[in-house]
Amino acid sequence: MDEPTSGLDARAAAIVMRTVRNTVDTGRTVVCTIHQPSIDIFEAFDELFLLKRGGEEIYAGPLGHHSLELIKYFEGIEGVSKIKEGYNPATWMLEVTTVSQEQILGVDFSDIYKNSELYQRNKALIKELSQPAPGSSELYIPSRYSQSSFTQCMACLWKQNLSYWRNPPYNTVRFFFTTIIALLLGTIFWDLGGKVRSSQDLFNAMGSMYSAVLFIGVMNCTSVQPVVAVERPDQLISSQVVIELPYALVQATIYGVIVYSMIGFEWTAAKFFWYLFFGYFTLLYFTFYGMMAVGMTPNYHIAAIVSSAFYAIWNLFSGFIIPRPCRSGGGGTATYAPLHGRSTGLVVSQFGDMMTEMEDGTIVKVFVEELLRLQAQLVGMGGDHCRGVCRALRLPVWPCHHEVQLPEEMMTIGAGMSIHILGCGYWCSTPIF
Template identity: 55%
Template sequence: MTQENKCAEADSQRGMVLPFQPLTMSFRNISYYVDVPWELKQQGLSVNKLQLLVNVTGAFRPGLLTALVGISGAGKTTLMDVLAGRKTGGHISGQIYVSGYLKNQETFARISGYCEQNDVHSPCLTVYEALMFSAWLRLPSDINAATKRDFVEEVMELVELNPLKGALVGLPGIDGLSTEQRKRLTIAVELVANPSIVFMDEPTSGLDARAAAIVMRTVRNIVNTGRTIVCTIHQPSIDIFESFDELLLMKRGGKLIYAGPLGTGSHKLIQYFEIRPGYNPAAWILDVTSATEENRLGVDFAEIYRESYLYLQNQELAENLSKPDRNSKFLSFPTKYSQTFFGQFLACLWKQNLSYWRNPQYTAVRFFYTVIISLMFGTMCWKFGDKRETQQDIFNAMGSMYAAVLFIGITNAASVQPVVYVERSVSYRERAVGMYSALPFAFAQVAIEFPYVYVQSLVFFKLFWYIYFMYFTLLYFTFFGMMTIAVTPNHNIAAIVAAPFYMLWNLFSGFMIARMRLPIWWRWYYWANPVSWSLYGLLTSQYGDVNEPLKLADGLHSVPLRQFLKDELGYWFFLGL
């Protein structure tokens, strides 16, 4: 690193609202194994484990921008995921050190950032709100709100997002930010956590030359603050390639074939891989190190690298960086998350509130169907409750309640699924970087529905009635829709999974077949069915204490209405006594 760069780094760090500790990362003999897929076993592969990384050794240092380069299948993203702690399956061997200390993943999540290739954000937040949400949950709790706001403002200036401060993020390819702006937002969301090490998975993927140049300028700004930045890059242009300081080049099979500096104009790399005049070094190294070229030349570049002086230098560097400085201390935090459980819940609730308020389509659909269905049933079943002379009158009233419960309930369950699906995708990223645990997020999603469903119930009550039971009925249908999204890959599958339950709830509601007429071995599902409890409560609350005579279907006999509900439908009227 030149003296100029060092001065720029020092100036950058002195101007930072929140200081950070520059950290190195070194790794030695990293290997990664996964179980062989069934398809490969069918093709005759006899081994049980597939090795995706083979004894990879290297180091990343502060103030240097490092590129992980290789053709598809070389293992560059796999290596970065292993180092970042994103791989939860398979078997990892080797050692990973952070400033000389063995990496602890819970601690590492608090001092690192990870920019995914797909820019997933809550569409109904503004750029500033998205950054404040990340800062709220990831910066230490002892930092006051004013300092967090100042730091967010500083990060926005660093990544050139100030002109977009109040812009809604929107959905990719539909509205809101452009692809390049979303990429810079992804970087900024990680940067407001004040990390010392940042991983970026193909930050220029899908961008044109101008947009890629803007993103790389942003990345260089971050590097100049003294942070350790690592990027995977696939087929970079010459301008992007020469933005990097160091290169780790991998070949298919997860083997390292170059690890070292690029040099000005890539001259260090060119000294190692002789290049034809006029070629782009980035494209040249990918072409010349391909399996086809290796076979044609009769060489193994991984073996050549292992026998080179550069390999010995990197081994020595990794070994030196695997020992802590005398004055350093092991980084640790008292808790896994920077905020308490309640703090996480409040932050998630704040975001959910903004998302719901700025999504009028979702609310409008529910309220529109509520008004239409309540008007339809209110007029169709006009004064059904006043008629209770015959058995058919009771079944008519029961049928109106049954239909109202199912119609509005299923609408709620279906309409909430796409909304929850979008937020679930965002939550995967946010939980992976240690913003919050699953429970605060789930509680916030549930809590935000209470006021909306309450107002929906008021509308239904005005045009129909029984607000208490309908409120909780609409809630459990809405929560059921949320649950189906939580246990399925997407909202289309969730709709398919939910459909049989609607049929079963319908069948065992107690309207089509009364509980007393169900075979004894099926009655357990009646009690487990939430719709049956809604119908039980609604009918009993209206007729359970009425002792007026009710003419039965045969037209000859009469029984007290209360007794009919008990004997025919199994509905008991009681007040908990």
């Protein structure tokens, strides 16, 4: 139980502790964390497991009548001040074991405990109880989880759905930002898609497609990293990947409808849905890349630093800054860059069949095929490329995310019973009935 008496008045706290004691009297073990308890509550416990910052134990043993065992242990340490008559043992215990007191006394309470007789007794008892009884068989569990992977995924997906729905700072902000960027780009490139009179107009239209990647894709990558970092210990990775699909679809639809109509691209079903398709998968693989970066680094701060280097590389080989005809030597490897397939697919799907004649007499379709070297069949290849990138960035997310393991120590509760206590990073006391 985590701080069962916090926020309660004396009467309510007494009722809670009486209920806990009644549970213990039935033969069960109850573990509680408490925060600055009163004398009555503190001395209602049988044993205490005390940790200091960093999860290191400094006391694990019985409290004794009126906390005499605890007081005797700490007063036996040279330099520790004696407890005053009538003083709360819990308050005194926390005061004499602070970091500042360690520095003043020049001691480490964790080392003192590990060299104490109490520690040796605990270790000996753990070793004794770890030996199986004669004739007993080892506990066998056929599987790690009681439910199938599908059942787990559906349960986690429902939990993740509620978590995302209750996280407006993440979802609402990115939808709002997407709308603003779409309106901004639509205004800047107003009615450009249907008025390709020169090669410069064509490059401007390509720039409108390219700009969205820099603004929205990078935003998705950076904004998802703190969210993944928070959910990482829960191992909800499969559900977190799946729950991003509808949100990315809504985001791509908002951007696609606004920009497509304002820029004035040709209104045909094939071209419009190709535009949404490439926008959708671009947002997905930026999002999955953000997840993967968090999974492969200790925290999302380092993930953000690592990601920024890849933004520049992806940007360079996107096919806009260095067009296809300008590459030489090892430039063919740029074809595998994540943004390259999107840029190629968008340009070919929108202008690969346009028969409009530009001012210099060149047909747009011919310009795209011969000068930019982008053929019509590259639309499908670009689509396959985007889907492949999403899969490639999604798969490493699973093995890179592991349950966070805190320092673990086994502590004996009583004859024949033991529990595992996980260390915490704060001063905390874990009394045990």
